Amino acid sequence: MPTLVKCPITRLKIGQYVAEISQQMGQIKVSSPGWISDNTIIHELVAKGVVEVIVDTEKQLTKGLSNHELAVKSEFNDVPFEDELPRAKLAIEKLISHLQKAFSQIREKDIFDASPFYLATMTFIASGYRNPSALLCIVRAMTFEDYQLGHAIRTAAYYCNTFRVMKWPSDLIQDWIVGALLHDIGKLHMKQSIQQPNRLTINQTTREQDIFISPAHVENGINIARQIGGLAKETIEVIRMHHERLDGSGYPTGQKLTDINDAIRIFTIIDEFDRLMHTPIKGKYPTAIQAYQTLLKMEKQFDFEILQQIIKCIGIYPPGSLVLLKSGRVGIVLGHHGSTVKPDIKLIYDNRLHQHINVATLSLSKNKETDEIIDFYAKDTFSDLVERYL
Structure with a gap:
């Protein structure tokens, strides 16, 4: 008879046999029980929010059994927004800390x-x-003094969100997400006008190629990645290909993306989307809608079908956006369920009375009242307003 014992994930070791997951914060299940043959499997369980597993203590890994590894698969059921919010904050804070250290080094x-x-x-x-939505909401609400740090975190969140909605298994996307976080590391060896384009004033004159068209940063990035060592080919591919375009108009090689996998096609759009939204034009930052409009005009450069899917995944009013309603109320977009123009909103302010209101959540897709979004609300009016209410 098997001896089944509950084991905290922090005590799980190579060579143990996992029969089931007994406690988790995520949404996964064991598709077939099996051995913990290396640390990668433990890291995957941790990443997916597993807290505790059931181990068969009578079984021990022996040579030749590596083909019977534990297999798990993701379930695509949302944890409630409010339940995930504090965990998302901790995950983001931890990643930012490590990314800041990496960029500094x-x-x-x-x-x-x-x-x-x-x-x-x-x-x-x-x-x-x-x-x-919880992860994306927090990331978009944050203010980053370092443009490169903010751009890396946001594109990774958009990438993760898109993969999740498209139902890519989480264990298949990890190296792509690392690529999103590191895709612009080549700029970290370049001058400040390239590293921090958001700090340029309206009256500053800097050649366009100095800010945006800097092929050297791709080669720099690949060289840095090689020095780091141990990075997966998918990660290197994001660094190498993120400025290539479908029609061959990109750089550094001008390679067409007709034969490139969907992961790269997705990221080229996400990278440009975030750049558009966070690079001021005549002192003003474009809204998500304006960024989408620009991307739609670049249909030859990007995969149009994937662009449409990304718009649906992220939403016309992405989570973390501050929006103004017809009633004069202001709210934070929390997420959307089936309608990209009628998201769930946390109401926080009355623009007509110029005062804060009792916080309440409004689902425009479910609510029968006639209130609707009429515009984005300028975040710089209250620079920390969204962060304070999340």
């Missing part, structure tokens, strides 16, 4: 240990798969 031309950074990325992904 790269800027100083030092080598950083990618292991803790990689584990933090997996925890970030696990939160995104429990509830993609």
